[in-house]
Amino acid sequence: MVIAIGFEGSANKIGVGVIKDGTVLSNPRRTYITPPGQGFMPSDTAKHHQQHVLEILSLALEQANVTPDDIDVVCFTKGPGMGAPLVSVAIVARTVAQLWKKPLIGVNHCIGHIEMGRQVTGxxxxxxxxxxxxxxxxxxxxxxxxxxxxxxxxxxxxxxxxxxxxxxxxxxxxxxxxxxxxxxxxxxxxxxxxxxxxxxxxxxxxxxxxxxxxxxxxxxxxxxxxxxxxxxxxxxxxxxxxxxxxxxxxxxxxxxxxxxxxxxxxxxxxxxxxxxxxxxxxxxxxxxxxYCIDNGAMIAQAGMEMFKSGQITKWEDTFCTQRYRTDEVDVTWRS
Known part of the structure; x- marks a missing residue:
């Protein structure tokens, strides 16, 4: 039995999700919404994520009814996405992984979507x-x-x-x-x-x-x-x-x-x-x-699959990258 927590913040959604062996225990998120006619700037989006990430983290743990001790692995979006929002959320994931003494996994955003889709739809x-x-x-x-x-x-x-x-x-x-x-x-x-x-x-x-x-x-x-x-x-x-x-x-x-x-x-x-x-x-x-809109559970799901197949992200590789191709990832969990 593996319990994974996932942090997603690659665009204008900040989400934290908890997954237990493919079952979603919690998946709260917040969306940064700009006035009509405007897009969202990376710096403003990052500030939004910084303001909400700890509140969302607390909510995710509370809704899942788990404590940090119950978590087996911390997962975060490594890329692709907007630089400033990605980094602002990755810093939190890196911090809690150190505080909780848990392994850390950087997840490709697209593969998060695919693995969540496969899990939910069968x-x-x-x-x-x-x-x-x-x-x-x-x-x-x-x-x-x-x-x-x-x-x-x-x-x-x-x-x-x-x-x-x-x-x-x-x-x-x-x-x-x-x-x-x-x-x-x-x-x-x-x-x-x-x-x-x-x-x-x-x-x-x-x-x-x-x-x-x-x-x-x-x-x-x-x-x-x-x-x-x-x-x-x-x-x-x-x-x-x-x-x-x-x-x-x-x-x-x-x-x-x-x-x-x-x-x-x-x-x-x-x-x-x-x-x-x-x-x-x-x-x-x-x-x-x-699940089709960016969320933390999809990052937890893909990270859990990676973790169970023996993948852990080395500490020096836990940086974010805006250009992270789907076909760069070794899919060790599928036969």
Missing amino acids: SKNPTVLYVSGGNTQVIAYSEKKYRIFGETIDIAVGNCLDRFARVLKLSNDPSPGYNIEQMAKRGKKYLELPYTVKGMDVSFSGLLSFIEDRAIELIESGKYTPEDLCFSLQETVFAMLTEITERAMAHTGSDEVLIVGGVGCNERLQEMMKIMAEERGATVFSTDDR
């Missing part, structure tokens, strides 16, 4: 679509690594949606992507947008520039409503993601798709992926916002 060997504010990748496991079959060559899909939400001055509460999703449900008229799939990779920056430059003019002229533009943007980017996911499934012979990351909560993306999967006789797995 998917065995899925093709993974990882979509979030900072990452867009199609991934499958092979020979002790999570291999990247396709990815964005510029910005992530979540960043694309968030930046368009700023153009429309949508609220960042609970998240800009969620508010775009709700508006898109009311959209009826489709605006054709640049569709950029290059082999197994996707590009969103040109599409975003195209709709950003025209949005205000199209709305003011009455040709399109903000809802229509949100609908058009979603349909286009999700079609691109569905295409490259299907291509990866064909290549690997996979009959499972697992959608992880914050954008994975989007019901329209799940619906489009389900249509594609049903045509192939495959199954789609996804989680709700408790």
Whole structure:
């Protein structure tokens, strides 16, 4: 029996989760929300995490009904992510590991999402679509690594949606992507947008520039409503993601798709992926916002798997890195 505590703070969420052999005992988090039309700056986000991390840590232990003595391993997000928020949370993880005299494990953020998704949904060997504010990748496991079959060559899909939400001055509460999703449900008229799939990779920056430059003019002229533009943007980017996911499934012979990351909560993306999967006789797995949005439990889950397979992060390697590739990690816990 292993009890792991995980610290996540790679973007605008600060979370601490406690996992006991794959069962979530607690998973509190706080989100840094900026005014409409604004993104979140690394320094301000780090201050937010510093203000809330000890409160969240106490809450996680209290809700899980465990003491530091019960914890077997401390896990934290090593990367990828925003430098200042990552470091502010890693310092706390390093400190409690020393105070509690526990081993410390640095976890790849993406692998946290994958292992949490696999644990919650029960998917065995899925093709993974990882979509979030900072990452867009199609991934499958092979020979002790999570291999990247396709990815964005510029910005992530979540960043694309968030930046368009700023153009429309949508609220960042609970998240800009969620508010775009709700508006898109009311959209009826489709605006054709640049569709950029290059082999197994996707590009969103040109599409975003195209709709950003025209949005205000199209709305003011009455040709399109903000809802229509949100609908058009979603349909286009999700079609691109569905295409490259299907291509990866064909290549690997996979009959499972697992959608992880914050954008994975989007019901329209799940619906489009389900249509594609049903045509192939495959199954789609996804989680709700408790686990697809950044959280501490996913870091604890991946860290627990690493710990049980004999991985411990050397003290001199417990630094953070904004560039930490999914395929850099040795997946010692899967056969």
